[in-house]
Amino acid sequence: MEDTYSNVCVTGSGNGIGRSIAIALNNEGYNVACADKDSKSLDETLDLMPKEKPKKIKIKMDVSQVKDIDKMIEKTVKHFGTLDIMVNNAGVTKSLGLFELDETHWKWMNDVNAKGTFFCLQKAAKQMIAQGNGGRIINMSSVGAKGFVDVSNTIYAATKGSILSMTKTASQELGKYNINVNSICPSPTYTDIVKKLVAKRAKEQNKTEKEIMDYYMRDVPLGRFNDPDDIASMVIFLSSSGARNITGQSFNVDGGLIPS
Numbered sequence: 001m002e003d004t005y006s007n008v009c010v011t012g013s014g015n016g017i018g019r020s021i022a023i024a025l026n027n028e029g030y031n032v033a034c035a036d037k038d039s040k041s042l043d044e045t046l047d048l049m050p051k052e053k054p055k056k057i058k059i060k061m062d063v064s065q066v067k068d069i070d071k072m073i074e075k076t077v078k079h080f081g082t083l084d085i086m087v088n089n090a091g092v093t094k095s096l097g098l099f100e101l102d103e104t105h106w107k108w109m110n111d112v113n114a115k116g117t118f119f120c121l122q123k124a125a126k127q128m129i130a131q132g133n134g135g136r137i138i139n140m141s142s143v144g145a146k147g148f149v150d151v152s153n154t155i156y157a158a159t160k161g162s163i164l165s166m167t168k169t170a171s172q173e174l175g176k177y178n179i180n181v182n183s184i185c186p187s188p189t190y191t192d193i194v195k196k197l198v199a200k201r202a203k204e205q206n207k208t209e210k211e212i213m214d215y216y217m218r219d220v221p222l223g224r225f226n227d228p229d230d231i232a233s234m235v236i237f238l239s240s241s242g243a244r245n246i247t248g249q250s251f252n253v254d255g256g257l258i259p260s
């Protein structure tokens with residue numbers, strides 16, 4: 001099959017889902033640029049990648065700063081020659097009720113989740129078009145964008161909804177360049193974001209963390225939290241030549257939580 005790619009950049013790869021994605025891609029043979037605002041956690045991600053695997057580089061950057069995104073792409077291309085696959089994974093949230101949310105929360109979550117994803121998508125697509133060999137863009141949304149009742153907060157859900165919308169429209173504009181744009185919607189995945197959320201809700205509701213986690217799983221047919229590797233597996237597929245004719249879609253990795 002055609003459409004085989006080598007060089008990937010993953011944002012938010014210092015921890016959690018992004019780290020699993022970066023390691024899984026490297027294990028599959030991709031050169032991986034690991035981007036995150038947390039330099040120390042990036043070092044840990046790189047240490048977890050086997051030495052004999054293909055190249056990996058570390059890029060300390062903030063996805064909410066467009067100039068950082070430009071530098072991230074420049075550095076990836078300088079080291080690997082091209083940028084073929086862009087995984088827009090960095091995201092932030094916090095457990096907050098509707099009336100606790102204010103403009104600072106709006107700016108914080110929109111700057112990272114919506115603005116960061118958009119400009120990484122736009123700048124990566126520009127680079128891919130210049131290379132003339134197509135490419136893949138994979139955006140991290142959430143089941144929170146599709147009505148998951150226990151989502152961390154309403155603004156977060158809206159930022160993840162905007163990722164679904166930009167995925168659809170960008171896929172329509174970029175199809176003629178053979179650039180596929182898709183998004184992934186994970187249900188709760190046991191990473192730092194979720195650990196903090198579970199701990200806060202357990203305290204507020206005077207319950208144990210296990211009780212909160214069991215409650216999240218009450219409507220999940222397969223009944224289990226995601227492991228970050230469950231999301232990495234979907235990224236591996238969407239990066240592969242087998243996914244060459246899939247674009248503009250969102251894929252739930254959620255144990256059957258959202259039946260769509």
Ligand SMILES: NC(=O)c1ccc[n+]([C@@H]2O[C@H](COP(=O)([O-])OP(=O)(O)OC[C@H]3O[C@@H](n4cnc5c(N)ncnc54)[C@H](O)[C@@H]3O)[C@@H](O)[C@H]2O)c1
Pocket residue numbers: 011012013014015016017018035036037038041061062063064089090091092093112116140141142143185186187188189190191192193194
């Ligand atoms: N964990 C879940 O249950 C879950 C569910 C659905 C969607 N998601 C989404 O998956 C993605 C990863 O989540 P996670 O659970 O691994 O989170 P995490 O907090 O464990 O890791 C997020 C990483 O992103 C980095 N980051 C944050 N802001 C950044 C910025 N401005 N610039 C660069 N890097 C930045 C952090 O330093 C961290 O390394 C997020 O987009 C999140 O919204 C997570």
